[in-house]
Amino acid sequence: MGNFEEMRxxxxxxxxxxxxxxxxxxxxxxxxxxxxDGNSLGLPAKESIQGVLRVLEExxxxxxxxxxxxxxxxxxxxxxxxxxxxxxxGAQPEEVVMTGSTTSNLHxxxxxxxxxxxxRRKILADELNFPSDLYALxxxxxxxxxxxxxxxxxxxxxxxxxxxxxxxxxxxxxxVTSI
Numbered sequence: 400m401g402n403f404e405e406m407r408x409x410x411x412x413x414x415x416x417x418x419x420x421x422x423x424x425x426x427x428x429x430x431x432x433x434x435x436d437g438n439s440l441g442l443p444a445k446e447s448i449q450g451v452l453r454v455l456e457e458x459x460x461x462x463x464x465x466x467x468x469x470x471x472x473x474x475x476x477x478x479x480x481x482x483x484x485x486x487x488x489g490a491q492p493e494e495v496v497m498t499g500s501t502t503s504n505l506h507x508x509x510x511x512x513x514x515x516x517x518x519r520r521k522i523l524a525d526e527l528n529f530p531s532d533l534y535a536l537x538x539x540x541x542x543x544x545x546x547x548x549x550x551x552x553x554x555x556x557x558x559x560x561x562x563x564x565x566x567x568x569x570x571x572x573x574x575v576t577s578i
Contacts, residue, residue, distance in 0.1 A: 502531040509539040512578040519576045520545055525554040525562050 414420055426442040428434060434442055457469045466474045481495035488495065498504055513522065522536055537547035552575065554567050 502529065502535050505532050506535040506539065509536060509578060510542070513539055513543060513576065514578075515540075515543050515545055515550070515576060518574050521550045521552050521574045521576060522578070523552045523554065523567070523570055523575045525556065525567070527556055527560075527562065 425444050425446065427445060427448070428442060454469070457465045461468045466472060469476075471479055477496045477498055480497035482492035484497060485492045485495040499507075509522070515521075522540060524533060524536055533551070533553075537551055540547045540550050552570055554562055554570055556562055557566070
C-alpha cells in the first residue's frame with residue numbers, strides 16, 4: 400500500500416477533494432485532538448450553542464409567555480421541527496411531529512390505552528426493544544395492578560438481531576391486549 404508519507408499524501412489529497420471539508424468549521428473541535436467517536440453526542444455545533452443560548456435568553460425574558468412569544472413560538476415547535484424532518488423520512492410536512500423521547504411517548508401511549516380486562520391483560524413486546532421501553536411497559540403493567548413477570552410477554556430473537564414473524568404470531572393469543 401505504500402509508505403506512511405505516501406498514505407498521508409493520499410489522505411490529505413482526499414481531504415482537499417472532500418465536498419464536506421469546510422463543514423468542520425461549524426463545530427467546536429477540541430484543540431489538538433482528532434474526534435472520531437461516532438457513538439456519543441458528538442461535537443457541539445456552534446449554531447446549536449447559539450440556539451440554546453438564545454432560547455435561554457427567551458426563557459429569562461418571556462418566562463411562560465415564550466410559548467407564544469418565542470422565536471419561533473415554543474408552542475408550535477413540534478410541528479415546525481416535524482416539517483423539517485419530514486423529507487428525511489419520506490413524509491409530507493403535515494404528517495410528522497417531533498415530540499419527547501420514544502420511551503416517554505410509549506409511557507404516555509400505554510398509560511392511555513392499556514386497559515387490562517379479563518383474560519386480555521398481557522402486552523406483547525420483543526426482547527430487542529430498548530431496555531428503557533421495556534421498563535416503561537413493565538411500569539405501566541404494575542400501575543394497572545398487574546404483574547410484569549406474567550403480563551409482559553417478550554418475543555425472542557433467534558439470532559439476536561431480527562424477529563421471526565411466525566414467532567410473533569404464535570404469541571398472539573386471547574390473553575394479549577390490543578392497545
